[in-house]
Amino acid sequence: MTNVLPDHAHLWRSPLLPDAELLTAQYYAQEFAPHWHDGYSIPVIQSGAQRYRYRGTLCLAGVGSIAAINPCEIHTGERATEHGWAYRAFYPSVEWMQQLASSMAGRTVDVPWLTDGAIHDAELASQLAQAHQLLEAGSDPLLAESALTRAFALLLSRHTRNRLPVQATHADTLRVERMKDRLVADLSLPLALSELAAAVDLSPFYAARLFSRTVGLAPHAWRNQMRLNRAQAALRQGQSVTDVAALLGFADQSHFTRHFKRAFGIAPGRWRL
16 A cells, blocks of 8 residues: 555644644544543644544545534544545634634633534635644744734634624724834844733734734734844844844844845845945
8 A cells, every 4th residue: 555644643832822732643544532622623634634523423624624623522533535644733722712712802702612514714724734834843933823813813703603703903003113112122032922912911813913904014024024124234234144144033044045035135145245
């Protein structure tokens, strides 16, 4: 038999998603016995397909679909193709999901209930997979937490049993300016979205939404642009590309070069000449 996915699983945790686990896995032989999770199970199928029994129905989740399971609901899981299946999964807590839903609504709401059966939403699956990859990489907490918040907000806005209202965003120039100050306070240090939001007494969801709608860029994108603008000045002064990348908090020289060229159309080494 060829092209069979060998059973392998990598479980880890991230401080950006508290009281939760994340899993990157692929299975062929694995057959999950009936079980439940205290929190949610949000797996995004990356290859193959999974068959699972959930709430009295035999469900099928193929590539690009989400086999979402609500808390404390018994379910199974097994391959639905001759090669197996691979997925990236989040296991967020009930408290985290309810907190996000409440911050979206602008008031305390009940624990959200996700729609039954596999979710077929290509945009959502892509956003969830990207957030999962960023959390696993662990290199930019502001970008990763922003992607996480955006993806789960999209899930809750589109795929809950009762439509979740989203509060209006009101102009707040003072808070936006305070966020800008926090973003540039030390560009060499990592900063999480939750830290930025706490500095202005807002939820991560609302802080990111307010900043993006006011400024025209997400907080992580605005911060990166500030880094790049300051990099131009440092390069003009003759500092090396390596030193500038480290000074301004880029993960490495290649990461800096990629962002610089994308913004200005030229590599930082050539800008320095």
